[in-house]
């Protein structure tokens with residue numbers, strides 16, 4: 001991977017200066033080794049992962065010798081000799097010989113069925129073995145071992161992972177994250193043997209099992225060793241190059257011989273040998289710049305890299321970068337939410353971020369990496385801003401939109417948001433594949449593909465349908481395709497969808513489960529029983545979790561109107577449960593903050609009010625101004641209409657939160673212009689604005705229509721919201737949806753096509769029929785109270 005990338009970089013700068021000859025030991029042109037995990041997991045085949053095919057070599061006039069390793073270097077005469085006896089002279093020689101997998105020297109390791117996981121041959125061997133054998137053992141619970149284990153599970157094998165340490169991926173994670181990872185992977189079906197030392201491999205000609213030093217043993221028909229790698233330096237050593245842990249190079253990747261260079265896993269730079277592509281590609285870039293420059297002195301050298309890793313197992317989001325363990329000189333900021341399975345830790349030294357571990361929600365990773373790389377001083381920043389809460393980052397707000405141009409989107413290839421946006425604009429790119437070809441973004445592990453796709457959609461303003469992205473890593477299908485299958489095939493349960501659409505993980509993940517729960521409820525409104533386990537924590541317990549693990553309670557106040565009886569109840573409850581803060585919200589109601597989880601049901605009972613749904617993907621509030629009865633400018637009854645609307649749409653499930661407002665004149669005191677649906681009274685009529693947003697992504701609402709009566713207002717809201725419910729992706733705000741599909745196309749359906757409008761209104765009424773107030777329901781059920789409110793397992 002490093003060798004050919006170096007040639008590409010050289011050709012970018014000096015297309016015709018050098019004549020290249022490439023020798024490779026494997027019987028393939030260069031391929032994306034990273035995606036061997038995807039091949040094993042069944043998401044790609046060997047042809048898909050070739051990076052430069054034979055035609056590319058031909059077109060670029062590069063002489064390629066595959067399956068023919070170099071066995072000798074004659075430095076004096078500047079000649080290399082291959083295993084097949086080919087002699088080739090050189091002016092410059094680049095070593096990019098990578099690593100060999102480390103094979104534990106255990107008795108029995110020569111047996112049939114004991115392999116590594118490094119190349120296409122290993123991958124094919126595992127796929128073949130799974131056809132006739134059932135039990136696999138993977139030695140090593142690091143990145144490679146776990147990706148191999150996931151692949152073997154996908155191939156239908158039972159998998160035992162044997163790991164020498166107390167917790168998984170101890171070279172990349174701290175203990176908390178390692179344990180959470182173990183729990184998640186156990187759910188996927190892996191069996192773990194931690195703190196285990198293998199003594200020998202047992203069996204006859206073929207492996208039959210493993211025996212451990214503590215006397216225990218397991219059966220295995222296949223043993224995959226994934227216990228690390230060793231730089232492949234044999235040839236370099238024989239050629240007399242200086243070797244440390246790998247081939248020693250300076251900042252220009254030059255060895256102790258001035259026309260011999262080394263890049264990739266076989267090179268040691270400033271005492272570090274890297275095992276991930278991002279630094280190797282950086283090395284290639286620096287070597288290319290050095291080779292292409294005629295005045296070598298001024299060329300900036302490679303300074304080393306901050307590395308980060310991401311595990312490529314679907315349904316598990318793990319990110320680790322830099323120094324992730326605490327030391328005496330470091331302090332850390334942590335968020336640990338056991339309900340959601342989210343763990344975030346940022347390690348800080350001398351006011352700078354030096355490492356991070358994210359589990360369950362890795363949306364913050366580009367920003368944190370960028371802060372680490374720039375050495376940003378965080379002493380003045382609020383700690384909340386460094387680690388946004390789950391509700392911010394998983395809320396569907398666009399992460400790429402808020403990124404700076406110099407922040408990296410593709411870590412493997414070092415491509416920034418600015419690079420991608422310029423390429424899209426300057427070259428008129430239309431697909432993720434074109435962005436990949438032109439910028440290299442998403443060309444390696446593929447982890448950044450969703451962000452590239454999102455950026456493409458945002459930059460071109462094209463329909464995201466052109467940028468087809470799967471719902472999550474568990475499936476190849478998009479949101480639209482999954483919803484269409486639910487409708488067309490009459491699917492009614494989450495498990496059924498996963499089975500029929502061949503989900504790659506049995507339990508799904510935190511992205512697809514809530515989305516499937518929503519789509520199933522949308523398609524089968526009267527039949528579907530909501531799966532509360534597939535909802536985010538706030539929606540499950542019907543209150544908002546706060547940073548200290550307590551909750552906030554917001555009772556419904558229709559149209560922002562209250563009375564002395566409600567206020568008295570709220571005051572009594574606040575005293576009884578020692579509420580720490582009473583706060584009037586932006587949505588015109590009262591928030592009771594600092595409530596203990598176990599107090600929630602009795603508090604709701606004492607309040608006797610309905611839930612304000614301040615936590616849900618549903619209608620939040622309808623804010624109103626005082627209107628014509630009191631205000632001298634008011635032309636309409638804003639309070640009356642606001643209350644009617646709030647009562648009608650209360651509890652409606654929507655793809656994301658929905659906020660509304662009614663103002664009785666264009667002075668707009670209820671801020672109708674920045675709501676999902678905003679209504680403004682004008683002389684003898686109402687104007688309806690949609691897709692406004694007052695949050696991070698500030699956006700003024702667009703005029704949908706002007707109507708005369710409050711009934712027309714309600715019918716239009718029904719048609720618009722039902723269309724939004726049916727067409728938008730889960731976690732897409734109305735503002736993003738309208739930007740994506742365009743208001744004109746929505747007007748055609750919601751206003752102009754009378755038949756479709758009526759059908760939408762009818763479907764909305766069916767959806768609303770089934771709503772029950774969640775607080776009242778929970779108060780009435782001891783069983784639900786026990787399950788939801790008696791466990792205490794959130795630490796933040």
Ligand SMILES: Cc1cc2nc3c(=O)[nH]c(=O)nc-3n(C[C@H](O)[C@H](O)[C@H](O)COP(=O)(O)OP(=O)(O)OC[C@H]3O[C@@H](n4cnc5c(N)ncnc54)[C@H](O)[C@@H]3O)c2cc1C
Pocket residue numbers: 001002003023024025026033034035036037068069070071096097098099117118119144147232235263264265266274275276277278280310312412445
């Ligand atoms: C399954 C798997 C998943 C991975 N996932 C990731 C990931 O998600 N992210 C990430 O950053 N990294 C990942 N890696 C690591 C990444 O693939 C390596 O860091 C990268 O391939 C190293 O590039 P390289 O060019 O140094 O070595 P290699 O890609 O190994 O290339 C070296 C080549 O040189 C050949 N060779 C050796 N000796 C000779 C000789 N004498 N003559 C001719 N040819 C020779 C070898 O056969 C090999 O083909 C993964 C690795 C594996 C195995």
Ligand SMILES: NC(=O)c1ccc[n+]([C@@H]2O[C@H](COP(=O)([O-])OP(=O)(O)OC[C@H]3O[C@@H](n4cnc5c(N)ncnc54)[C@H](O)[C@@H]3O)[C@@H](O)[C@H]2O)c1
Pocket residue numbers: 104139140141142143144145147162163164165168169170171196197198226227228229274275276309310311312
């Ligand atoms: N997603 C990714 O970024 C990714 C995926 C696969 C591979 N890789 C790279 O490929 C290389 C190889 O990966 P790896 O996972 O083999 O290396 P690793 O060094 O990251 O992990 C090896 C693991 O094996 C364990 N181990 C060591 N000896 C053992 C023993 N005797 N018994 C049981 N466990 C033992 C170690 O504790 C360690 O956790 C690394 O450079 C890695 O970064 C990266």
Ligand code: SF4
Pocket residue numbers: 625626627628631632633634635638663664665666667668669670
């Ligand atoms: S929006 Fe108009 S009617 Fe409503 S309170 Fe403001 S000024 Fe009065």
Ligand code: FES
Pocket residue numbers: 409410411412413441442443444445446447448449
């Ligand atoms: S982050 Fe790996 S390809 Fe972009």
